[in-house]
Amino acid sequence: MVRTRRVLAGALLAGMALLTSAGSAAADDPSASPSPSASDGGTGPTEAGTTFRTATTIQPSQRATAGASTGDYLYWVFPADAGQRATVKATVTLPGTATRHGASTWQVDVYDGLRRRQACMYGHQTRKAAADASTVELSCVLRTVRAWSEPWANDPLPGNYYVRLTVVDLPSADLGQPVQTAVEVTAADQGGAHDVDGMLSEPLAPGAASLQQTVDASSDGDSMSPAPLGTEPDDGWASGWWTDRWIWTVGGGVLGALAAVFGYSLTRGNGRPSRVPPGA
Amino acid sequence: MIIRRRLTVGVGILLATLTAGLGTALPAAADETPTKASPKVELVLDVSGSMRTRDIDGQSRMTAAKQAFNEVLDAVPEQVQLGIRTLGADYPGDDRKVGCKDTKQLYPVGPLDRVEAKTAVATLAPTGWTPIGPALLGAADDLEGGDSTRRIVLISDGEDTCGPLDPCEVARDIAARGIHLVIDTLGLVPNAKIREQLTCIAEATGGTYTAVQHTDELSGRVKQLVGRAAEPVVTPVATEGADSCSAAPQLKAGLYTDREKIGEHRWYRVDVLPGQELRASVTVSADRAVNNDYGVLLRAVTVHGREIVRGSESGTGRTDAISSGLRYPKPEQDGTDSEDKPAAETVCLQLSNSFSAPASVKTSPGMPVELTVDVVDAPDDAADAAAFGLGRGWWLLGVLVLTGLIAGLLFGWISRWRIAVWRTN
Numbered sequence: 052m053v054r055t056r057r058v059l060a061g062a063l064l065a066g067m068a069l070l071t072s073a074g075s076a077a078a079d080d081p082s083a084s085p086s087p088s089a090s091d092g093g094t095g096p097t098e099a100g101t102t103f104r105t106a107t108t109i110q111p112s113q114r115a116t117a118g119a120s121t122g123d124y125l126y127w128v129f130p131a132d133a134g135q136r137a138t139v140k141a142t143v144t145l146p147g148t149a150t151r152h153g154a155s156t157w158q159v160d161v162y163d164g165l166r167r168r169q170a171c172m173y174g175h176q177t178r179k180a181a182a183d184a185s186t187v188e189l190s191c192v193l194r195t196v197r198a199w200s201e202p203w204a205n206d207p208l209p210g211n212y213y214v215r216l217t218v219v220d221l222p223s224a225d226l227g228q229p230v231q232t233a234v235e236v237t238a239a240d241q242g243g244a245h246d247v248d249g250m251l252s253e254p255l256a257p258g259a260a261s262l263q264q265t266v267d268a269s270s271d272g273d274s275m276s277p278a279p280l281g282t283e284p285d286d287g288w289a290s291g292w293w294t295d296r297w298i299w300t301v302g303g304g305v306l307g308a309l310a311a312v313f314g315y316s317l318t319r320g321n322g323r324p325s326r327v328p329p330g331a
Numbered sequence: 332m333i334i335r336r337r338l339t340v341g342v343g344i345l346l347a348t349l350t351a352g353l354g355t356a357l358p359a360a361a362d363e364t365p366t367k368a369s370p371k372v373e374l375v376l377d378v379s380g381s382m383r384t385r386d387i388d389g390q391s392r393m394t395a396a397k398q399a400f401n402e403v404l405d406a407v408p409e410q411v412q413l414g415i416r417t418l419g420a421d422y423p424g425d426d427r428k429v430g431c432k433d434t435k436q437l438y439p440v441g442p443l444d445r446v447e448a449k450t451a452v453a454t455l456a457p458t459g460w461t462p463i464g465p466a467l468l469g470a471a472d473d474l475e476g477g478d479s480t481r482r483i484v485l486i487s488d489g490e491d492t493c494g495p496l497d498p499c500e501v502a503r504d505i506a507a508r509g510i511h512l513v514i515d516t517l518g519l520v521p522n523a524k525i526r527e528q529l530t531c532i533a534e535a536t537g538g539t540y541t542a543v544q545h546t547d548e549l550s551g552r553v554k555q556l557v558g559r560a561a562e563p564v565v566t567p568v569a570t571e572g573a574d575s576c577s578a579a580p581q582l583k584a585g586l587y588t589d590r591e592k593i594g595e596h597r598w599y600r601v602d603v604l605p606g607q608e609l610r611a612s613v614t615v616s617a618d619r620a621v622n623n624d625y626g627v628l629l630r631a632v633t634v635h636g637r638e639i640v641r642g643s644e645s646g647t648g649r650t651d652a653i654s655s656g657l658r659y660p661k662p663e664q665d666g667t668d669s670e671d672k673p674a675a676e677t678v679c680l681q682l683s684n685s686f687s688a689p690a691s692v693k694t695s696p697g698m699p700v701e702l703t704v705d706v707v708d709a710p711d712d713a714a715d716a717a718a719f720g721l722g723r724g725w726w727l728l729g730v731l732v733l734t735g736l737i738a739g740l741l742f743g744w745i746s747r748w749r750i751a752v753w754r755t756n
Contacts, residue, residue, distance in 0.1 A: 098558070102537065103614060103654065104586075104701070105564050118555065120541040122530070124651040150544070165656025166612040166703075168644055199713050202640050202658045219648045226530060227518065227542030229552075243723050249713030252608065255658075257586075257703055296721035303728045307735030314739025318747055 099125035099216075099232070103166060103257075106213055108282040111137070111238040121146070121155070122226045127214045127234050130254075130284045131207070133198035133291065134245050135238040137161075138174070141189040141216050144231040145180060151228070153182050155221035159189040159234075164210035164255030164281070169193055177219065189216070195241045198291055199249030209288060210255025211281050243295035250291040256281025369410040370480045370560045371440050373470045374400070374553070377487035377519075379419035382457035384488070388546050392488050392519050393457045399550035400452045404445050406554050408561040414440030414473055415448065418466035418487075419459035430460030431493035434469050461489040464496035467532070471505045471512060481512040482538075482560040484553055488519035490528055499531035500693065503618060506536040507590060507696035509569045514538045515556045517549065535618050537651070537699070567701060572597030576634060576679035584706050590697035591615060597682045601704055602675040605664040610705040612642070612656030615684050618699055620692050626685040627653045631678050639678065645685070653684075660709040680704075 095113030100106040106126035109115045119125055131137045141159045145151065158177040161169045174190035193207055200206035216232055376396060387395040400415075407413050415438040422433040437455075438448045467483065474481040491498045502514055515538040516529035526542065533540040539556075543549045567586040573579040579598035591597050603609045613629045626645035632638050642655035664673050682702070688694065714720065 098555070098562075100562075101539065101559070102652075102701075104567075105559070105562060118551070120539055120552070123539045162654065163656075164612075165610060165642070165658065166614060166654035167642060167656050168646075168654075198718070199710055202660055205642075217649070217651070219650075223526070224521070224523065226526060227540045229541070229548055243718075246718035247713060248715045248718050248720065249711050251710045252708035255610070257705070294718040294721065296718055296723045299723040299727060300721045303722065303731040306728060307731035310732045310735035311739035311742075314736040314741075315743040316739075318740060318743025 099127055099234075102126060103162070103213055109234065109236060110282075110285055111236050114233055114235045116231065116233045119230055119232055120226075121218055121221065121228045121230050124215060124217045125232060127216075127236075128211050128282055129214070129236045130256075130282050130288075131193070131196050131209065131212050131238055132254075132284055132289050133196050133209045133250075134241050134289075136195045136241050137193045137212065137236055137238045139191045139193070139214050140235045140237075141214070142233045143180075143187045143189070143216070144233075145185055145187065146228045146230060148183050148185075150225075151182060152222040152224045155180050155225060156219050157187045157189060158217060158219045159191050160215045161191055161193060162213040162215065163205075163207055164212070164257065166213065167205050169205075169207055169212070179220075195245045197245070197247050199247055199251060208251060208255050210251075211257065243299070246294035246296055254281075254283070254288055256283070369412055370482070371412045371414070371474045371477070372407075372482045372484065372557050372560045373414040373416055373440055373473055374403070375416045375418065375466050375470050375483055375485045375487075376400070376437075376455070377419060377461060377463075377485075377489060378417045378455050378457055379459055379461040379489050380423075380457050381461075381489050382519075387519065387544070387549075390546075391457075393455070395546040395549060396486060396519075397452055397455065398546055399553060401449055402550040403553045403557060404443070404448050404452075407443055407445075407557055411443070411557060411561050412441050412479075413443045413448070413557070414438055414470075415451065416466060416470050416473060417455065418462050420455060422459045424459075427460070427493070431462045432465060433459050434462055434466040436469065436473055440473050460493065461487065461491055462493045463487060463491035463498040463528075463532075464493060464501040467498060467501050467505060467514065471508070471510075474510075474512065478566060479511075480560060480564055480566065481510060482556065483512065483514045484517070484556050485514060485529070485532065486517045486519065486543075486549070486553070487525070487529065490522075490524050498528060499535055502532040503535040503693075503696065506618065506699065509588060511566055512536060515541075517541045517543050517552060519543050519549075531620075537616060537618065570599070570702070572599050572682065572700075574598065576600060576632065576681070579679060582680075582702075582704050584704050587702040587704070589700040589702060591682060591684060591700045592697035593684065593686045593688060593694050595683070595697060597700070599680045599682070599702065599704075601678050601680060601706070603659065603661045603678050603706060604675045605661050605673045606709050608658055608660040608707050608709045609678055610656065610658050610703075610707065611680055612654060612703050613682055614652045614654035614701040615682075615686070616652040616699045616701070617650055617686065620689060622687045622689065623647055625650070625653055625687070627655050628681075628683045628685070629655050629657055630681040630683075631657055631659050632681055634677050634679060660712075662709065662712075 095109045095115035096107045097116050098107055099117035101124060106128040109127050109129050115127055117125055139159060139161055143157050156179045163169050171191035172194055173192045176191050178187050178189055180187040196207045196209055214234055382393040383391055385391045417437050418434040422430050438451050470483045505512055514532055514536040516533045518525050518529045521542055530540040541552050565586055567588040570580050570587045570589055572589050574596060576598045579600045581600050601609055615627050624647050628643045630638055630641040640657050640659050642657035644653055644655040646653050661676060
């Protein structure tokens with residue numbers, strides 16, 4: 052609703068402001084394609100990492116799966132850019148009820164690129180699976196990522212986000228049983244209302260500046276790829292200059308100018324001084 | 332989208348040139364030694380007498396393990412150096428002293444010859460005791476050398492009854508050697524004691540524990556673990572924080588490990604130039620049984636002891652680690668002469684934790700700490716709440732239109748009035 056209104060307003064203003072091509076093309080940039088990487092069919096990696104350092108990279112709209120043992124701590128990492136609100140959804144398929152001994156509680160935690168825990172605004176971050184449940188669905192909606200924040204705040208900033216999925220409470224006899232997990236991250240653009248001033252020089256990703264380290268193979272050349280340090284969105288990080296506030300402000304200026312012309316013309320009547328006779 | 336991308340690329344190039352121009356204060360983390368060696372994995376297999384028990388898919392545990400090993404050996408990635416060690420394979424007697432030393436390397440760690448390895452595994456027959464502790468020590472020695480990642484996969488069906496060497500303590504000591512060694516354990520029997528021991532071993536080294544009930548689970552899991560070892564990963568550099576800032580080690584950008592005991596403080600120093608931003612994050616792993624509530628605090632402090640910024644986190648319940656981080660952007664210096672080279676500020680990082688442990692738990696060696704330090708260019712600080720100070724919304728439009736209208740009317744009236752005045756004169 053809000054988005055439609057915004058897009059309409061943007062289009063209207065763009066038209067009025069005669070920002071014909073560039074303006075309107077840019078207007079649908081942030082809102083029309085919330086998931087630029089949705090095109091790859093959504094299948095993601097089939098393994099998960101077990102520490103921050105070994106976290107498996109996923110892109111928004113990919114579905115990552117992993118087989119694991121109950122009690123493992125599974126880590127994934129995904130990129131989120133300024134203005135996006137990421138939603139993490141995790142599904143745990145529990146082992147058969149015959150081998151389980153009771154209810155278990157599962158939890159998904161999200162950490163930012165500095166490994167600071169990020170709050171979930173909504174969603175079932177922690178959920179208890181009854182003894183006879185076959186799956187647990189967890190979700191976490193993060194706050195909207197800001198382009199900049201003060202260093203004393205822990206607002207979400209552009210960069211990498213770590214997802215940790217684990218069981219936090221269970222009968223100890225159930226430890227080590229096989230489970231299937233799936234994680235999916237979606238990122239929705241929140242539009243200009245969340246565009247703040249300022250910008251980080253580098254996104255909060257591990258080794259942003261310094262760790263250009265590669266792990267190369269000892270003898271047989273290409274068998275190992277560089278160690279993954281951080282991940283970035285499919286189409287790169289936003290440059291930070293675009294915001295639909297440009298359209299609003301420019302459009303407002305143009306409307307103001309038009310209103311001024313209109314107001315001026317009101318004082319002029321039909322263009323002829325009223326005291327001048329028609330035939331003169 | 333295209334505009335965005337182009338600009339990003341442009342900005343990227345610009346940044347790259349800038350950093351290059353700055354002489355790159357960070358020489359690409361010179362202290363990060365690239366792992367040249369290929370990852371090493373050792374499979375440690377329990378060949379004790381109890382492996383004869385036929386309770387895995389109707390066949391004996393030993394048969395299941397052999398079958399799994401064959402599948403695993405076929406699937407080992409090229410670059411992994413794999414070795415096999417057995418425990419309890421040779422001494423069938425009753426002498427505990429001898430039985431508890433019974434561990435040997437079946438296949439040396441190195442490039443894998445699948446046929447040879449399979450033949451070696453085929454000869455195994457369930458025999459003796461279960462000396463897990465000595466086997467782990469032996470395996471750690473087998474994996475010595477090089478700077479690669481190391482992984483031990485322990486498959487056992489029995490509790491280590493060999494004492495006094497607690498295998499869990501052994502595992503923690505091995506991990507404390509700082510050789511990036513992870514021990515994953517697989518238990519073949521759903522027994523509380525064994526589970527406790529194997530989870531303790533896994534926990535102590537950041538590994539995982541799996542309870543195996545079927546052959547395919549066993550082979551699938553071992554394959555997965557060996558595959559994990561093959562994943563390229565950045566190896567951290569060991570450092571040792573001091574108990575005061577003045578004695579603290581100087582860190583550059585990079586990834587470090589350390590150990591911190593419960594209640595201990597660790598200090599590190601990082602140099603930050605004006606116009607740079609320090610980013611530090613820290614993870615303290617709970618590698619032993621700890622009480623349910625815990626926390627970590629990382630403070631950036633000036634050399635004079637003033638706190639600049641802190642990152643703190645606390646948690647409750649079952650966890651593998653707790654982490655926090657901080658950023659400290661140091662503003663660009665104004666009003667200095669261009670000849671003056673801006674002096675770097677030494678920032679002290681103080682790490683403390685508020686873990687607590689039951690009295691029975693040994694506190695030494697300390698808990699593993701992973702510290703990442705990064706120094707990047709300082710951000711463009713915000714001059715306004717909104718991006719570029721631009722406006723947005725219907726109120727803005729209303730105000731602008733109204734202002735325009737009033738201004739237009741005023742100008743119109745003024746000019747009419749002036750014309751009228753000019754005419755009357």
